[in-house]
Amino acid sequence: MSAAPRPTPQPLVELRGISKSYGGVQAIADVSLEIRPGTVHALVGENGAGKSTLVKILMGVVHPDEGDVIVDGEVHRIGDAMTAYKLGLVAMYQEPAIFQDLSVAENVYAGRRPSTRLHTVDWRVMKRESSRILDELGVDFGPDTPVRGLGVADRQLLEIAKALSANARLLVMDEPTAALSPNEVENLFAVVGRLRDRGVAILFISHRLEEVAAIADVVTILRDGRHVETRAASALSQDEIVRLMVGRSLDALFPKEEAEIGEVVFEAEGLGRRGVFSGVSFELRRGEIVGLAGFVGAGRTEVARAIFGIDKLDRGRIKVGGRRFRPRSPRAALRRGIAYLPEDRLQQGLVQPMSVAKNTSMAVLPRLTPGGILQPWRERRLARRFMEQLRIKATSPAQPVSGLSGGNQQKVVLSKWLAAEPKILILDEPTHGVDVGTKADVHRTISTLAAQGLTILLISSELPEILGMSDRVLVMSEGRLVAELPRSEATQERVIRAAAGMREEAA
Amino acid sequence: MSLVDVRRLSPQAIVSALFRLRELGIFVALAATVLFFSIRADNFATVSNWQDIATDVSMVVVVAVGQTMVVLTRNIDLSVGSVVGLSAFVSSNTLAHHHDMPLIVIALIAMAIGLACGIGNGLLVAVGKVPAIIATLATLSIYRGILFEVTQGDFVFASQLPSNFLDFAAKTPAGLPNLAWIALAVALVGAAILRWASWARDFYAIGSNPDAARFAGIPVTRRVLTAFAISGTLAGLGGFMFAARFASVDAIAGRNFEFDVVTAVVIGGVNVFGGSGSVLGAVLGAVLVATIQNGFTLLRISEFWKIFFDGVAIVAAVTIDALITQRIQELLRRKRRAEIVGQERGAET
Numbered sequence: 001m002s003a004a005p006r007p008t009p010q011p012l013v014e015l016r017g018i019s020k021s022y023g024g025v026q027a028i029a030d031v032s033l034e035i036r037p038g039t040v041h042a043l044v045g046e047n048g049a050g051k052s053t054l055v056k057i058l059m060g061v062v063h064p065d066e067g068d069v070i071v072d073g074e075v076h077r078i079g080d081a082m083t084a085y086k087l088g089l090v091a092m093y094q095e096p097a098i099f100q101d102l103s104v105a106e107n108v109y110a111g112r113r114p115s116t117r118l119h120t121v122d123w124r125v126m127k128r129e130s131s132r133i134l135d136e137l138g139v140d141f142g143p144d145t146p147v148r149g150l151g152v153a154d155r156q157l158l159e160i161a162k163a164l165s166a167n168a169r170l171l172v173m174d175e176p177t178a179a180l181s182p183n184e185v186e187n188l189f190a191v192v193g194r195l196r197d198r199g200v201a202i203l204f205i206s207h208r209l210e211e212v213a214a215i216a217d218v219v220t221i222l223r224d225g226r227h228v229e230t231r232a233a234s235a236l237s238q239d240e241i242v243r244l245m246v247g248r249s250l251d252a253l254f255p256k257e258e259a260e261i262g263e264v265v266f267e268a269e270g271l272g273r274r275g276v277f278s279g280v281s282f283e284l285r286r287g288e289i290v291g292l293a294g295f296v297g298a299g300r301t302e303v304a305r306a307i308f309g310i311d312k313l314d315r316g317r318i319k320v321g322g323r324r325f326r327p328r329s330p331r332a333a334l335r336r337g338i339a340y341l342p343e344d345r346l347q348q349g350l351v352q353p354m355s356v357a358k359n360t361s362m363a364v365l366p367r368l369t370p371g372g373i374l375q376p377w378r379e380r381r382l383a384r385r386f387m388e389q390l391r392i393k394a395t396s397p398a399q400p401v402s403g404l405s406g407g408n409q410q411k412v413v414l415s416k417w418l419a420a421e422p423k424i425l426i427l428d429e430p431t432h433g434v435d436v437g438t439k440a441d442v443h444r445t446i447s448t449l450a451a452q453g454l455t456i457l458l459i460s461s462e463l464p465e466i467l468g469m470s471d472r473v474l475v476m477s478e479g480r481l482v483a484e485l486p487r488s489e490a491t492q493e494r495v496i497r498a499a500a501g502m503r504e505e506a507a
Numbered sequence: 508m509s510l511v512d513v514r515r516l517s518p519q520a521i522v523s524a525l526f527r528l529r530e531l532g533i534f535v536a537l538a539a540t541v542l543f544f545s546i547r548a549d550n551f552a553t554v555s556n557w558q559d560i561a562t563d564v565s566m567v568v569v570v571a572v573g574q575t576m577v578v579l580t581r582n583i584d585l586s587v588g589s590v591v592g593l594s595a596f597v598s599s600n601t602l603a604h605h606h607d608m609p610l611i612v613i614a615l616i617a618m619a620i621g622l623a624c625g626i627g628n629g630l631l632v633a634v635g636k637v638p639a640i641i642a643t644l645a646t647l648s649i650y651r652g653i654l655f656e657v658t659q660g661d662f663v664f665a666s667q668l669p670s671n672f673l674d675f676a677a678k679t680p681a682g683l684p685n686l687a688w689i690a691l692a693v694a695l696v697g698a699a700i701l702r703w704a705s706w707a708r709d710f711y712a713i714g715s716n717p718d719a720a721r722f723a724g725i726p727v728t729r730r731v732l733t734a735f736a737i738s739g740t741l742a743g744l745g746g747f748m749f750a751a752r753f754a755s756v757d758a759i760a761g762r763n764f765e766f767d768v769v770t771a772v773v774i775g776g777v778n779v780f781g782g783s784g785s786v787l788g789a790v791l792g793a794v795l796v797a798t799i800q801n802g803f804t805l806l807r808i809s810e811f812w813k814i815f816f817d818g819v820a821i822v823a824a825v826t827i828d829a830l831i832t833q834r835i836q837e838l839l840r841r842k843r844r845a846e847i848v849g850q851e852r853g854a855e856t
Binding site: 081082085097098099100101102106110111112113115119120121 | 702703704705708711712714715716718719720722723724725778782783
């Protein structure tokens, strides 16, 4: 798997000066890139470095603001998925687009079934041709196998078969190994190697740097939407890749207040959920902010959901305040003082036309209704308290939340959960998609809450946020807790190395 | 090489056997029903009774073939009863006023009305993006309302219709009633289309995964529209058959007929969430329901119990369907696990 990149006269695809911004946020800035036939080209970068946007541009899903996409030396405007397809640019997504009820052969030929002269479906050609491709890939299922029974790995091979039957010349593989076992990865790489030998270009996106080292001929590193480096894989060590991926100083300021860290309030021991995460053990202390880092899909959210009782835990035990806690339902978790803010809380957490007061009191209504009669003044008093504490900018508790800014809406959701007086607050990507000003506000709020004795588990894909806010950082990778770093030792490089599944070098 | 072939054949053989079993299950139920009524009801096992059943079932079969196509695309057409009524009245009323019109023209008129209704449904669902259950529930009322307006309280009586039309339903060439021949032809053509026509294979893909279908470049809107148009056209043909069979049509003709059709389709193993099912299944489902109803009539069992058993049959069919699907998946998984273990052993030696 170490074929040196062969010199080829002309790149298959060339990106020249591509820029793309979404509503003021620069996703891609002036990126240029050449992809040559018969090479495995790895694309690496942190979450949000611009990898997916680049793929979407190649696939015609997103249109660049500036720059050219050049295929076979000609500038093409790839307006839609069909155009990309016809040019031989095919993407394999993490969640394959597959028809469960149809056979493998029909899936391979989805959307372009061969027909006979009588315009009927040509089953013979379809089976023969898909059988040929499957043989070539060396897979062990046949054209008549119903897809419903295939596993994840086989479905991915099926996607490759689909691409091949469409004469793909560039195959984009976005985290193709995320759900595969080591054996299956090896098998997939063998297939990738065969494709490369046939002259197919492969754009390989992965967080696992070991895999990049194993399979890539060329590596391109993106950071903050910019092109950092493109080099032959043999000329780059994994450490260098990490350094280039990070490459920036902690510039954002985080208003971290020094809080007094108290006794252990939460203990998790050997938590596991089959196929998702396992052996997760950690402690949380009073007044502590603990960051939970890792790449998307590492199992962070899943752990939080299990603790909050949304998903079932298969293994492990939890103690809250020294007493055993079995997370059966969110209701039970709230009763024991655990609150969880999911990532898409803006949609899930608020009733837009209702007032700030009504939204704030939603989770604690029984407490405000002595004798079954709602006392609006209690609602208003509660809302005022949080408006003050969190600095919510609203004209009065009666203002509908639909009239508030995003950041202030965020704070209303927060007050809704705080009204339940939790002892432990799990925040999942609390600043995902908010502007810088609001971000700072949310950070300040989190910090203040911790100083008041609340324990916070902060899940975030933004490393600066994790590093800036946390007293301690836990790192997850592929469903396991792989590192625990105190604030003083947590650096971007160490966290990324751990998250990418690289071992700590013996220091 | 031969080893590979065996491995390839076996899971596939199991699955195809089980798929056949899915229709076999209805077959067994049908055989049991026939046996039961043959013993319990004196006049059940007679040629004339079977001809009655065949005539009863043929309308359901014709409309169920169209319904199957709609359901395959993860939609449903609840308006078919009203379409049957509307096309039955308009076509027979035309005939009542023009006795010399050839029957084929009358049938084409009925089908044209059905096609128009079907396109109406298709536009609402495929273009207007109204969920099919709501859109066709609305058109169920709308088409029925149009029928009330068209009839103005009138009836079409047998005495107004020419004798060749009245004879049409009664004739039994080669022992099978004319209507049953129509149903057989529609079922055969429908099954062939679902197997051989590229655009009809798309129905399975759309019902199986609508997003992926769009992504694969399948013209989803056009295909869904086509499915509804076919369902409407066949409901129109069903209306013609209704008029021929009963020779008396009023504004409530074909009411609740959608219930019989959907029952047949569901009992026939067509997945209501789209993607799987066959014409053969739907036909068998229709025959089973018609046989049970016929037997109950002969045994003088009350209307209530007939409806009750329709419901029981639906629950039973859906449960069995779910169990079979589950079993198939389990078998495949076990099969694969065995394969993987085998491979690893092979690799070790």
